[in-house]
Amino acid sequence: MTDTVERRALTPEQLMSVYRTMRSIREFEERVHAEFATGEIPGFVHLYAGEEASAVGVCSNLDDRDTIASTHRGHGHCIAKGVDVSEMMAEIYGRKTGSCHGKGGSMHIADLSKGMLGANGIVGGGPPLICGTALAAKIKGTSGVSVAFFGDGASNQGTTLESMNLASVWNLPAIFIAENNGYAEATSSTWSVASDNIADRAAGFGMPGVIVDGFDFFAVYETASEAVSRAREGGGPTLIEMKFTRYFGHFEGDQQTYRAGEVEHARAELDCLKRFAARVIETGELARSDLDAVDAEVATMIDKAVDDAKAAPLPTEADLLTDVYARY
Amino acid sequence: MVRTITYREAINEALAQEMERDESVIVMGEDNAGGEGSPGEEDAWGGVLGVTKGLYHKFPGRVLDTPISESAFIGAAIGAATAGLRPVAELMFVDFMGVCFDQIYNQAAKFRYMFGGKAVTPVVIRTMYGAGLRAAAQHSQCLYPLFTHIPGLKVVVPSTPYDAKGLLTQAIRDNDPVMFFEHKALYDMAGPVPEEGYAVPFGEANVVREGGDVTIVALGRMVHTSLEAAEQLAAAGVQCEVVDLRTTSPLDEDTVLESVEGTGRVVVVDEAHPRCSVATDISALVAKKAFGALRAPIEMVTAPHTPVPFSSTLEDLYMPDAQRIVNAVKTVAEWTR
Numbered sequence: 093m094t095d096t097v098e099r100r101a102l103t104p105e106q107l108m109s110v111y112r113t114m115r116s117i118r119e120f121e122e123r124v125h126a127e128f129a130t131g132e133i134p135g136f137v138h139l140y141a142g143e144e145a146s147a148v149g150v151c152s153n154l155d156d157r158d159t160i161a162s163t164h165r166g167h168g169h170c171i172a173k174g175v176d177v178s179e180m181m182a183e184i185y186g187r188k189t190g191s192c193h194g195k196g197g198s199m200h201i202a203d204l205s206k207g208m209l210g211a212n213g214i215v216g217g218g219p220p221l222i223c224g225t226a227l228a229a230k231i232k233g234t235s236g237v238s239v240a241f242f243g244d245g246a247s248n249q250g251t252t253l254e255s256m257n258l259a260s261v262w263n264l265p266a267i268f269i270a271e272n273n274g275y276a277e278a279t280s281s282t283w284s285v286a287s288d289n290i291a292d293r294a295a296g297f298g299m300p301g302v303i304v305d306g307f308d309f310f311a312v313y314e315t316a317s318e319a320v321s322r323a324r325e326g327g328g329p330t331l332i333e334m335k336f337t338r339y340f341g342h343f344e345g346d347q348q349t350y351r352a353g354e355v356e357h358a359r360a361e362l363d364c365l366k367r368f369a370a371r372v373i374e375t376g377e378l379a380r381s382d383l384d385a386v387d388a389e390v391a392t393m394i395d396k397a398v399d400d401a402k403a404a405p406l407p408t409e410a411d412l413l414t415d416v417y418a419r420y
Numbered sequence: 421m422v423r424t425i426t427y428r429e430a431i432n433e434a435l436a437q438e439m440e441r442d443e444s445v446i447v448m449g450e451d452n453a454g455g456e457g458s459p460g461e462e463d464a465w466g467g468v469l470g471v472t473k474g475l476y477h478k479f480p481g482r483v484l485d486t487p488i489s490e491s492a493f494i495g496a497a498i499g500a501a502t503a504g505l506r507p508v509a510e511l512m513f514v515d516f517m518g519v520c521f522d523q524i525y526n527q528a529a530k531f532r533y534m535f536g537g538k539a540v541t542p543v544v545i546r547t548m549y550g551a552g553l554r555a556a557a558q559h560s561q562c563l564y565p566l567f568t569h570i571p572g573l574k575v576v577v578p579s580t581p582y583d584a585k586g587l588l589t590q591a592i593r594d595n596d597p598v599m600f601f602e603h604k605a606l607y608d609m610a611g612p613v614p615e616e617g618y619a620v621p622f623g624e625a626n627v628v629r630e631g632g633d634v635t636i637v638a639l640g641r642m643v644h645t646s647l648e649a650a651e652q653l654a655a656a657g658v659q660c661e662v663v664d665l666r667t668t669s670p671l672d673e674d675t676v677l678e679s680v681e682g683t684g685r686v687v688v689v690d691e692a693h694p695r696c697s698v699a700t701d702i703s704a705l706v707a708k709k710a711f712g713a714l715r716a717p718i719e720m721v722t723a724p725h726t727p728v729p730f731s732s733t734l735e736d737l738y739m740p741d742a743q744r745i746v747n748a749v750k751t752v753a754e755w756t757r
Contacts, residue, residue, distance in 0.1 A: 228503035
């Protein structure tokens, strides 16, 4: 499908921005991986490295009118939708300065002011919610689009399937992004998903289903662009399946004995950042030195985010009982 | 003279007046209009028991029928609430919470706290509860204790047409997620209801009968059963004070405790099962905070720890009735150390 779509040209500035966001996600996740190993980061952490092209390829088509719902593997979606990286890092460290004042953690980072309706600890938690934000956009006439990111595991949840049906029945400006990274925890999607492709299920819900190489930013961007345009114009929902691999385990600490060699191959041959760089340098749209400068800038930003997070105050006992209700 | 309408009409009127007042209020649920996509009448049902009848034509585009997909549409109502609407979603029977509970207790209830106070989720979930219609085990339960347990949810159990209208109005205007429990056996009950809009605040119990001998704490349909018992007891010389909780979250502890401080004797009446219930919650509250005033052990009148049976003989035995309340009141009234 993407071959037939004329590529919407991104300006060099936009390409720089895309690269910066993808590099920020990668650097953020590689750094959290390293810091988690020191024992300083509490709780469960699920890393998005390897999947950057999906979040950034989709969210590059979105703006402030639009809402996304994410997953337990949500850092990439947050960064792609514009959530402050320093506040995210502080949240992961459980600090009062975090996105959620230390009350959410890695699995619940949210910023509704940015249209980021939250990472989600429940597999399949997001799709019903974005039907609601899409409905609100439709009723209020904002032309906003809502996107649910979910994994191959959630593609088997009733909430996801019900939501795709509802989105079609109500003709909602909703987009369902199935991020098929090959494994739901340690279980292969080739086993747990009964259809050949998750995208095949779209036919059962009366919407287009598209398969995309999730390592290819441009393929993702173009496919998402078409789906977003159609949704904005009242043409209804789309299901897009990204096929790719995550670079780390299900969670930090996962020994990944269920797979071998995939990650090394993907990092060497398929990596979204490498492919993006090769392409924009080849076309002359950006220079190697431009990208190197972004790399350095992002590394500095992440260093500072980690240093600031470690130095930030923890919540206090007074924070325990606040914000349960708007008013009680 | 104040006009008299039914509990069903009072709920419909609250919805209509709030939809009129605030265009962000929408209504959704299975057959809330009815007839969508069908060759016959539009607004064919107006809800399975006719509660939302007429709203579909009065508010075009704002009364949405849904597929039978509770996870999707209850979740959609919650999502829409985070995006500036004030949806009132109908979970037809609270027994169906099992197919959508995640969206209520893991999503709606937790957004505000989990996101550091940055979310408001002004959603109302209206739902039918209660036994008495021979509807058997999966259409008759009183599951408000399960929701009361969850921080972040508000739980409302109106007993009269007046409260149904005022508490639903408050629920719609409220910025937190609200579970609104409607007893299916109360829909045809008539009572005085002002025509103009008004809100009954949450967390304010109502002393529906004054009396100095024994406190009866009740909610929902059991308020009426308790009043019936109180009438009988008055004839026998025992004066009961009946406290209608109105909301279980927030809970008006003060009104309960003040009454018990005055009477020293309390019977808690709850149509739900006896374990981890409103009855046990109120009993614990009184035991902890009014221990010095108690002159008799606390009595509870509840349904048994069984599913709701179908056979009329069995369901009648299952339901707490006035006689059981009378017996419990006599037990505490006659108690001596």
